[in-house]
Amino acid sequence: MITPGLLYLSGALLLFLPITNRIKYIMSFLITAGALIVTFYLIPGYSLELDFLKYTLVPFKVDNISKLTGLIFAVGGMAAVIYSINLCSLSNLRLIFVFIGSALTVVFAGDLFTLYVFWELMTISSSFIIIMASDVTKKTGYFYFLVQLVGGLSLLWGIFLQYSATGNLSLHAIEAGLPFFMIAIAIKLAFVGFHTWLPLVYSKAPFYVAVVLSIYTTKVGVYVMFRLLSGINILAYAGLISALFGVVMALRQKQVLRLLSYSIIIQVGYMIMGISIGTEEGTTGAIFHLVNHILYKTVLFMAVGVVIYTTGKDSFENLGVMGRKLPLTSIATLVAFLGIAGVPFFNGYMSKTIIKDALHEPLLKWGLDLMSFGTSLIFLKFIYYAFFKKSTINIDKKPAISMQFGLGFLTVFMIVIGINPFLLENLTTINLGINYFDKKHLLSGIQPFLWSIAAFILLKKYVVKNYQRLLYYDGYRKMAKLFVATGYKLSNYHDGKLNRYLVWATSTLIVLLLLLMF
Amino acid sequence: MEAAVWVIILPLLTAFFLGISKLYFKKILFPLVTGSAIIYLYLLISVSTNSYPPKVYSVGGWGLLGINLMVDPFAAMFLLIIAILFLPVILFSLKYIKIDKHDYFILTYLMIGGIAGMVLTADLFNLYVFLEVTSLSSCALVAIKKTDKAIEGAFKYLIMSTLGSFFILLATILTYHLAGTLNMAEIALEFKELPFKLKSILMALFVFGYALKIGLIPLHAWLPDAYEDSPIPYNVLSSGLVMKAAVYALIRVLYIIFGIDFLSESGMLAIGVFWGVITFIIAHLLAFQQTNLNRLLAYSSIAQIAYITIGLFVGTDGGLIGGSFHILNHAIMKGTLFLVIGIFYYSLSAINIKDIKGLGYQFPIISFTFVVASLSIVGLPPFNGFITKWLIIEAALEAGFGYAAFFILVGTFLSLTYYLKVIVTLYTKTEKKIVIKDPGLSLRLPTIFLGSLCIVFGIVPSLPLSLINKIPQFLLDHSEYIRILLGG
């Protein structure tokens, strides 16, 4: 049986063949579509076993949740590949295939070894996508790789602790090494304090890279958190803090891509809250939110990408071309905006409602409303620049058809899910018994949105203002400096004097003798 | 005569005939070198596949009185490493080496003969003799370019290495004095009755001598100097075989003569693991500072050998398997890296990190090989370095060396810092550089062959593991080895 992840990975190998552009397009389309179809027809309950070293691994295991996540990953992969196929080089296309393939394998992984291998493969491929993308992203890629590697290694250490405590590698709620799993996932999720890579990478890298990365990187973190750390209630507050931090930071940004990156941190906050509750309602809500979030956030990234592609910059002023010159993109942006703001009859509404229903503590409920309020406030700024503010910027070139196609593809999905929220429940055969369109839910859903409009009108000059960059304490830079300085000092001891080396040698002998004698 | 004896004799004979050909028929260098290398490959494979159960060859038919050669799985694995590295490196050097070609090949064959002897012999003094053959020819190879740096490096190498050798000789003589024999099996039996303190001192002398050759910090200072300006194909053999042969000999001596019980009682295992941890942390920090690629790879070699040391000193089945497998993997990975640097040096005289800027676009396949090998040596999946790192960490955790396991992960992070620096430089666009000499297929093919092994052994580790899994049986419990060597 062929797995969707394997399909993508073999696609990356096929791209090594000497091929023309035309075949490249056809092949990429076939692979992405094939992966989507294969994922759609997976049967929950299927699993595959493989002997490796002395372990019995389960590299492929399907259940309802992984199937749903796999489906949305495949949809996003198809859209992202179509969107970026004209923009990126062949080598980057290969890396994107490896990246998507390993993300899909992580989703269907049934044991910790497979999980780790493909988690790390994601890190490697995405870092090389960034490094190879352009000349200004070398340092960003370096930083990104190191940060992600810290996450990966801490996951690996967690796995070792778990393995030595339980004696098997199967994928279930963990028992040992909790802090290390938490660090690994926090880095992937861009949790506050570990978040610096996210805005940096998504704003520096070319926009098509941001589109591809934003679909998978943080979402894989969410999915793995769902598998390993589900039901640790205290983390709900952590999610809340992270999200509120995201709101504050997002409001201060000058670059649209940075705003979108911080908004990812906010949205991930919802998912953390859902997962930490641990009830079926909470986790399902979180995964549904993951689906919705991939849809609208990718559309927003793609729309901003179109703006960058046509005008060459990603400042807020340039968004103005949207309303006047790019009709299709504007429609998609509007749908995505209403979705992310949680307005009823659009897709974000359903998952936010489920998570809200799952929460019982008043503080969290209240925090969730605040988050929704903040989200819509941020995106009102976006919408304001795109449609209401006068702008004189013109487009240099027309957006490529492939870009618009990718954009439209996801927009259709968003509208369908928004109108029929039971679609996702039917797909996963989970029945939560929530009536999305009764008066109580509708009211509580629309409230934060209305409040935010009011707040935006009242406080417009604070929201739209251009803030100076915050000074912040960069602990990572300090650590790096210490590391380099230590190495420099050590290196200075090697000054080429042979006598010194000989003295080191004899003193080692004496130490060794003393150690062994006593 | 038995094939195992020819494993030692063939390279020595080739070196002899090469010497004659240098004087009289210079033309036959190429057929002589390649022909001998191919026959040698066949010999090595036939000997190493025939290693289970272990076989004893008594040279000259003197039985226990004479010198015995023993092929057990550990030796077979080492012969396999020679088999993998030797032919590619010889093919590479045939084009790479331009000056003093004959001398280079004579010394290389001598060195290989010495290493094969160290691997096969079951006699302590013989081990010392072959060790000296290896170090002397290795040292002469460092100096073969006759530049200032090469000669200085060779001199420092020779001084430090001779210091180590004399301590090994001292320990060997004392062992003979105490045990009355040089056969490892008989020594092991005699040593069971020896007082604890005496054995500790002897062990300290052995460990110190070999550690000098292995390059554990702070005995490492000669190592980067020796690498800096030596011919690059030699560096492949040096990091892949010469240093490993010293590790091999140390492990042989410790596990066979002293035995695992004494090692853990005297605390040698704990010292070895701790020493390894210190070594790789410092080596990684130092490697980050280097601008010369040869030095960078040299420091990286020190660090990797520290991983091997940890694996082998953990003192369990898993540790021995992981450590020995890492010997194989490191030889392959470091070989690939050095050969890539060799190609850059050959075609552009690029040896500093800043010189290789933008070469990723000029030599796409070779650079890709470099990336694969360096990710592998960092220890990232799905390459072979990851498999061994996993095995070593697991073994260390099981044996109660949790701190070592944790620091190996820290070391992984540290090693990425400098390898990624090189990779990023490789892929930074700059104006096209002028290629002085085209590397051609004969330089490219060996490199790509070794690089592809990184992926193959990462995805199908069971290939070498089927041999390596048998190693602990004859090493951890030395009674089996002793029984076979004594002819029981």
Next chain:
Amino acid sequence: MVIPYVVVIILFSLGIYTVISKKNLIKMVIGFTIVESSLILLLILIGYKPSGTAPILDRQYEIVVDPIPQALALTTIIIGGSVTAVMLALVIKIYKRYGTLNVDELRKLRG
């Protein structure tokens, strides 16, 4: 019977001390030859038996010295000689290039 061993120890330490402390390259090489000689002496001492004769397999010689250390000593002499030869060759090269025999001036390799 103890005095020869003491001599060996003194010679060995003296040699090592010379290697470590002397700045002159030739003196360092001499240090190594001293170490080597001490080891050869040790080998001879190990095999020595009072009033033993050369190890010839003949009935009339009852007490013979241990032959193995003598073989080892010969090998050690050969190895020591070649090591010294290579060292001296390198010293000559160094003197030609650096114009000095002071070890502290061999400092082109660092870091």
